[in-house]
Amino acid sequence: MSSPEFSIIEEFFASRAGGPNESLVLGIGDDCAVIDVPSHKQIAVSTDTLVENVHFLANSEPELLGHKVLAVNLSDLAAMGASPAWASLAITLPAIDKAWLASFAKGFFELAERYSLQLIGGDTTRGPLSITVNVMGLLPKQQRLMRSGANVGDDVYVSGHIGSAGLGLEKARQGYLNMMDAELCSYLKPNPQVALGRELLNVATSCIDVSDGLSADLSHLLKASGVGASVWDECLPVTESVRQHASKLSDDLWPYSTGDDYELCFTLPSNLNADELSKLHKYDITKIGVIEKEGGLRVEVKNGKIFTLNKGYDHFAS
Amino acid sequence: MSSPEFSIIEEFFASRAGGPNESLVLGIGDDCAVIDVPSHKQIAVSTDTLVENVHFLANSEPELLGHKVLAVNLSDLAAMGASPAWASLAITLPAIDKAWLASFAKGFFELAERYSLQLIGGDTTRGPLSITVNVMGLLPKQQRLMRSGANVGDDVYVSGHIGSAGLGLEKARQGYLNMMDAELCSYLKPNPQVALGRELLNVATSCIDVSDGLSADLSHLLKASGVGASVWDECLPVTESVRQHASKLSDDLWPYSTGDDYELCFTLPSNLNADELSKLHKYDITKIGVIEKEGGLRVEVKNGKIFTLNKGYDHFAS
Structure with a gap:
């Protein structure tokens, strides 16, 4: 069963990605998303990839995978003290499996919606199963949690x-x-x-x-x-x-x-x-x-x- | 040959990623990068993945691949009228090959430096060769090139x-x-x-x-x-x-x-x-x-x- 990339993103992801709002000027559907960062905020950015047979077992439940790949990235935002805002999702999978994609999207969006995180971009490609998420969060200006501030006695x-x-x-x-x-x-x-x-x-x-x-x-x-x-x-x-x-x-x-x-x-x-x-x-x-x-x-x-x-x-x- | 992820990023990428500046508060090396977007700008974001045997032939020259995976993403910024600013790079590769990585980094950074683009994050994982880039560019507020504005007679x-x-x-x-x-x-x-x-x-x-x-x-x-x-x-x-x-x-x-x-x-x-x-x-x-x-x-x-x-x-x- 083959189907073009465009309609996969449409069918499983764009429909739940959430529309433009005060900060998200343009969401999924053009060459880029466009974000207008609130003037008192700065953005935190992180990327993580999960690969089948390395980060997760073969034949993993796609709903759990959709949750986990986002959770792993949100954990990086958490470590910076940032509030989740937007994510891009790149999925590489061997062939289109609509049931798999629907289940993956369910897990992904259930977690995304808990944090009002919006999906702003996606790329689906054919190949061995792996998933990369790029996540963006907001921080008050001048503030961040870093690895480098521990003091003797803490x-x-x-x-x-x-x-x-x-x-x-x-x-x-x-x-x-x-x-x-x-x-x-x-x-x-x-x-x-x-x-x-x-x-x-x-x-x-x-x-x-x-x-x-x-x-x-x-x-x-x-x-x-x-x-x-x-x-x-x-x-x-x-x-x-x-x-x-x-x-x-x-x-x-x-x-x-x-x-x-x-x-x-x-x-x-x-x-x-x-x-x-x-x-x-x-x-x-x-x-x-x-x-x-x-x-x-x-x-x-x-x-x-x-x-x-x-x-x-x-x-x-x- | 095995070597931890941390040192790969250090050795091949962080050293050329460029340090903090007016907009980049925190670069590679913590859980997230932190960006302070200039107040008169908005950001454009796009993601693309290249997979071996799908988007490029097996045994492709890594220097050309480093160029191409960034070029493909910059092309999305170009289509939006945005100026390249930052990128995150997720590389999945079967095993560490230092010569391959050095060559890949050469191609990637040669193009990045042409546009003063800074690498702000990376993830290296083990698995079948594929590369995902997430690119961010800057646009003047209220401005963008979209797919949707063509008029009859144009x-x-x-x-x-x-x-x-x-x-x-x-x-x-x-x-x-x-x-x-x-x-x-x-x-x-x-x-x-x-x-x-x-x-x-x-x-x-x-x-x-x-x-x-x-x-x-x-x-x-x-x-x-x-x-x-x-x-x-x-x-x-x-x-x-x-x-x-x-x-x-x-x-x-x-x-x-x-x-x-x-x-x-x-x-x-x-x-x-x-x-x-x-x-x-x-x-x-x-x-x-x-x-x-x-x-x-x-x-x-x-x-x-x-x-x-x-x-x-x-x-x-x-």
Whole structure:
């Protein structure tokens, strides 16, 4: 079954993309979209690609994929403290499969609409399945959350649970299908921490999203800030299943090296006032360590032993 | 050979991406780039993907590919009359090949620097070779070239030559390597009509770039404008080689259906003043037809016979 690119975009995407408004001068349907950024705002931009058999398993449920590819990009906006506004979607797929596209669009738009995000452009091409999203968000002028602001003495926090998506991937590989399972759901349907990211703006000293594994991502933050950190393993928020899995592997540090969590890792000044802190504690956040002058990431486990970590998921590891 | 994503971006792209300036608050290296759009400007955004064996032949020269994937996107900005400003680059490739990446980056940045375009984000992933670029340009507020403004009586123009890239593809398939060959060069190293696009802003009534074939793209413009057109085949700017190739195929209309030209097709009011027209004629442009009330695209060939065309390159045709 063949059908031109133009009508695919029309049928599955343009119809739900949302029309022009105060900021979106021109949406899908011309050579470019045109955006008039509000004068008191600046824009944050990020791009991420998901490839079949690399970032997701073959024959993945398209609705979940539509959710995930957007979630992964929204997580980058969250880490910058930006509010989602617009996205472009480039889908490469082997052949037109209308049921697949309808399901993908459902997952994509359900998440997009939660944030009033508008789809402003698309390209559909034929080839091995992969999806690239370019997302744009808005930030108040002069404000942004960066990786580079952590100071010695700051507290290190993470949101949600760490390692859950890693275990979820193991379960997915084994053919688990129950979306009520917490870890499987973390892996297949991550929940980007957009609201928390906005709350952290002007409060946190640094922030990154946990996509390649806590060890790798926190190490990026430390390097950008020119500092190091100690993390206390007993404080790490992990589910009982993840703790058991790590134990089975005789590798207590396993949760630090698995990717796909899409939580935020950030630092707060240790003298943050109680009001600010209690606002943040409305979110599911946990203090896991402290920023130190000495470079590197140290994890202290129960028996007092200290491990130095810096490995995460490597997209090109064989 | 394996190496983490982070260092690939660092080594081949971030170093040439250009630092922050008045508008680019934050470039590559954090979760997002941050852009402060000048207050008298709006932004134009477009995305295009090139996939190996679909949009380019296997084992294509990476330097040419780096040029082409950006050129294809700049062509969309040109069609909107926008000035190139920023781009994000998502590369999926089977394995790290440093020589390939260095060559790709060379082609990409040579074209980017011609337009002072800055790379603001990137994602490198493992998988079958494909490249997605998201490009952003600047437009004066309230101004843009659209597909939808053509009026009955307007003249229809194209820039450059039509069908050259189509013949270039045939030559590339046959293993031709001489980049002095006009058609091969059109196909492998298209020259986006950015300067012409800017000149057309506030002058042309409509514009589109010719990427999927003149017949398909002009038909999009006509549909968006709610009009039709007649084109005179004897006026179509084609090289002698393209004319001969069409003749060999016994298909005089072949140049209308081949893609990849990345020229502009646009309409001008028939009463455009002489000054404006002479400014435009500094570019290589040719009048090929006229906008009519009756819908559809009609091509009048030498013997007076009229063909109705509407087919172009279909990304999903088998």
